[in-house]
Amino acid sequence: MKKNRWIILIASMIINMCIGSAYAWSVFQNPLISLFGWSTTDTSLAFTLSLSLVPVAMISAGKIQDRYGPKFVTMAGGLVFGIGLFLTSRITTLMGLYLSYGLLGGFGIGMIYTCMVGNTIKWFPDKKGLAGGLIAMGFGLGAIVFAPLGVNLIHQFGVLNTFAIFGVVFSLIIIMASCFLDAPHKMTSTSSTVVDHSLSAQAMIKKPQFYLLWILYAIGCIGGLMIIGHASPIVQSKVGLSSQEAAFIVSFLGLSNSLGRVFWGSVSDRFGRLVTLTTTYVVAASCLLALSLLSSLPIVVMAIGGIALCFGGYLGIMPSICAECFGSKHMGINYGLLFTAYGVAAFVGPRLASFIRDMNAGSYDLAFGVVMGLNILGLFIAGWMLLDSLKKSKPMSVNPA
Known part of the structure; x- marks a missing residue:
């Protein structure tokens, strides 16, 4: 194995x-x-x-x-x-x-x-x-x-x-x-903290925890997909870069997005899923605040890079959270249901930014503020789940998996 x-x-x-x-x-x-x-x-x-x-x-x-x-x-x-x-x-x-x-x-x-x-x-x-x-x-x-x-x-x-x-x-x-793929014949673990609850999809959607995770996933993806969909016009309007110069920022955004998936996933193995997830909302909200208030090139680049890093983190962490909350046996369909949050965010994020920009003479600042508010909501939800998990000593949050 x-x-x-x-x-x-x-x-x-x-x-x-x-x-x-x-x-x-x-x-x-x-x-x-x-x-x-x-x-x-x-x-x-x-x-x-x-x-x-x-x-x-x-x-x-x-x-x-x-x-x-x-x-x-x-x-x-x-x-x-x-x-x-x-x-x-x-x-x-x-x-x-x-x-x-x-x-x-x-x-x-x-x-x-x-x-x-x-x-x-x-x-x-x-x-x-x-x-x-x-x-x-x-x-x-x-x-x-x-x-x-x-x-x-x-x-x-x-x-x-x-x-x-x-x-x-x-x-x-x-x-x-x-041809190299295969399913494990026996679910084993070298970690004593891993528990396989193995809930079916029907049982999972009856759990309030599923809907809280869905909301958290959607919030994180709305901000990330908004930035990804508008990265070039954002940096052009904020710091006056040309479209050619903005293309380099878009490439940096893609790299941050990819690295965030491994970085936050590894961090969650060490410090716990909900601790890591809560941290991503702090980072994302801080970056959105910086984007809404400041216009210097280094800050704008670091801010959109930070948001992309967190967006990658949601895609890297959520499969693990889904498995630890609802088990691995029905992971395919269970994560598919949770992933519908991404589909909703794909519609909402870019369109929200376009609507606010058109209503505010080409400025994205209000859009940053709105999504920052969503991330603060995500911070409170994740923080509440973390505190509740600590009280119940759930391994997902208390210990690294």
Whole structure:
């Protein structure tokens, strides 16, 4: 188990990097607009649809993965994802884009992601935070790795042919890497603090704790996705950078997002999940306060980097919290239900920032203040859960897992 689980982790990270290429959507958007003459709003809806389908697929595929293991579901997801990208290379209408990239692509991502998170957590009962963080980091690295590759391929072969190339290559990589996946036959742990409650999805949604965690997840993701979706115009408006200069800040944001998944996950293994989660809301609220009041370049860069770091942390920590609160047996479907908070945040965060900016002459300061208030609410909820857990001596919060 000690040897094989690391091979499974590496294979899972490679697979997640492939589906993480979805975060490189901005590389494809403008070429599609230039080719077909579509509006930015209409074209970007494909990306929104793709993100919104991820938690839906996670719930349905997660149940199958929990019962039959990750290999078959991941291979099927790789085919669906690859076919979606390949069919995107044949589109001529917006509806075709929505069905191929949005529907098939998003559903394939969800099928795969639930297996990567749910199965890996089961293999690492003693290092849930580290394993969850590395898996989440693999997804985050997808955009960093494949965005520049996509730019080069678009320049050489055109945007539609690039979709075809990615579709074929990603399907092959995912299917081959899936051969190394397997579910643990016996749930063991080297840590005496790990307890597997093994609640079904029906039992989980009856627990108030599920809804509190859902709210915390949504709050954290709203701020992170707001910054990710508006990073370039934010730094341009706050400190007067050009679009080319702002692109470097966006790359830094992606790196912070990826590193945050491993950093906070590892910290939670050492100091406890809720202690770490509470800390992220303090950091995020402080960074949002700095963004709303200050305009110097170093502070703005550090602030958006801090928010991205915390956003990555939520994606790295929440799988571990889900496993420790509700057990690992039904991790696939349970985390899929919790992950719907991300889907809601994907709609709310960027649109909230756009609405407030349009109502305030292009300024994001009020948006920062509103989301800071949400993070303060998250701080109180997480702090209350931490104190309640300390009173009850729950291992999730009192001791590192």
